[in-house]
Amino acid sequence: MRNIKLTIEYDGKRYLGWQRLGDSEKTVQGKIESVITQMTGEKIEIIGSGRTDAGTHARGQVANFKTNTEMTCNDMLIFFNRYLPSDIVVKKVEEMPERFHARYNVKGKQYSYYVWNDSIPTAFERYRSFYFPQTLDMDKMNAACEKLIGKHDFVGFSALKKTKKSTTRTIETISIEREGSMLHFTFIGDGFLHKMIRILVGTILEIGSGKLPVTIIDEVLENKIREAAGETAPAQGLFLDEVFLIIDSYSEDLTICYE
Template identity: 40%
Template sequence: MAEKKRVMLVVSYDGTAYNGWAFQKSTHNTIEEMLARAVHGLTGEDVEIIGASRTDAGVHAYGNIAVFDTCSTIPGDRFSYALNHILPEDICVVESREVYKDFHPRHCDTLKTYEYRVLNTKMPVPTRRFYTYHFSMPLDIEKMNEAAKLLEGEHDFTSFCNVESQALSHVRTIKEVSVKCHGDEVIISVTGNGFLYNMVRIIAGTLLQIGRGKGEPSDITAMLEKKDRSAAGPTAPAQGLFLIKYEFLDGIPDPSDT
């Protein structure tokens, strides 16, 4: 039997039809489950898929990260091609590679970038309903950006976290938050070293409330200080959220370099 190795996947998916990323005994039809099935179909092995970000039901990704261990002789960089012949068309492995056996995507210094996309039109556009949140009210982008800047830096984001979060600490560092218009879409982009349960969606919901005139940018400071979920705005719907990319600050060492 070949020696076991660890393979990293960069996974893109349309989350519309899935119950989020993480497989649970009570939750089926997840991205993690589909990947495990595909690896089993390819290698005959029952593997554990370890994901970097456990995105919610309906959330999309261009570059989520996952690893699994295998004794397959398939080269790490060929798994992407092989798995894509098995996976459903709404999931794609855009890159694969062998990594060190102890490499864990959740135990690295990373920057993660999310985008929340808002369709800011008078009427909904049915063909875009799964990939944007329709918001018909006029938005003050300047005020939204002013509020967004107050979220940057290291803060306790308890007010911007689902009350069911089991995180031991709610302190996170946000490197950048921006709000831009791209045609009829308003795109809220958030980059940070980690995110709490529903955090980006709550940030989006809060900025939209300020953009429509319900509150001032300076209210963000008070929301952070209160450390109370009820202090911030609503949780925006899942379909507007995209995990864009992961940046590994120390790089990803290649075992072949040793």
């Protein structure tokens, strides 16, 4: 049986997120699985590197599935992009060793978040950014980012209720760049909790606008109280840019069939 890895780009505006919900076709996973069944004649469940929420976009989501099809990777790529909706694109198809797993082989991820910061809203970027018209203090926002970098328990910056799993994560980088009216946040870390990036962005924006002090970062990290942090920024500004994978010794045998 072959193990196929996909690199996927999608506009999440009209989907309920990545994860298939029952038989719902309103998810990215559901749409892709439907095309795989059409392509191979097999009922296949794909494994994603992780979930994305309703409305969240991706430039580099990674998934894999097992199949008996004899189609070449190039033919599969052509089939996917012929029959998938135009807001879901398979960018790359690779045949991987049997042990490759799109979730278990992840060592980190990079996300972007976009904020339109102007007194006048934007017509063209409204589904791909968060409109936040308040004046922002970039020095305070950068100071907040510095406090978040490193290894911390981020449960207070998440939408998790109760979990037995670890809520400790390591953030390597948080940067904010301005291009005209658009702010571009970049987050790189070994993993992110449910709605963590959106809550971090909402908190940083409230610090920048003067609604919250910079010290709120320390308080939430220490006390782990979600209600003390800022509002959750909306999903449409969030993009999964890239999934960083563990390169094991077996990866020397992989075949990149199409790029």
